[in-house]
Amino acid sequence: MSWLHALIGGLWIVLPAYIANGAAPVFGGGARMDFGKKLRGKDLLGAGKTWRGFFSAVASGTFIGLLQIVAWPRLNEFASGLGYSLPMMTLTTAFILSTAAMLGDVIASFFKRRFSIERGGSVPLLDQLDFMVLSIPAALLLSEITYSSATILVVITPPIHYLFNLLGYYIGVKDVPW
């Protein structure tokens, strides 16, 4: 299997996690997931984690999974013509990957607050990979993607994430460009 095959298969499977992570800043707001609670004087999670952000992200990622299921036969036929095959998406996989993405993001905020890093404060690599910490293991368990795919994804996600956040910052859905 070529690296390109591993990359495309991997991106296809983690697409719901990517979409979930990108949807949170677009739809987020309202009630905080930590309900304003503090732990030893510091925010439990901070104002950047909201229930609406969490659930709209899971819904968006799952919805993309549905579109992927619908598009799969044609795309896979096209891929077979090139000697490739596209892994199959299921609704369960899309739902679990989106949920895992948002849980990873919550866990990262929990640890950032414990280390006194304010909401939105930058922690390179953690900020870009937090949503993958749980979703990559989930993808390895639930789909046929390989360890090479997972490795490629971990390497290319920080730059991709960075570019999309710059975009989010310029269109005004992100307060900071990371």
Ligand code: CTP
């Ligand atoms: N968001 C949300 N609910 C979530 C996750 C994200 O509402 N469960 C929204 C918030 O508006 C948040 C934005 O998406 O500001 C970007 O998410 P993220 O970069 O993870 O949050 P930060 O604001 O950078 O906060 P933190 O320092 O806790 O990561």
Ligand code: MG
């Ligand atoms: Mg985050």
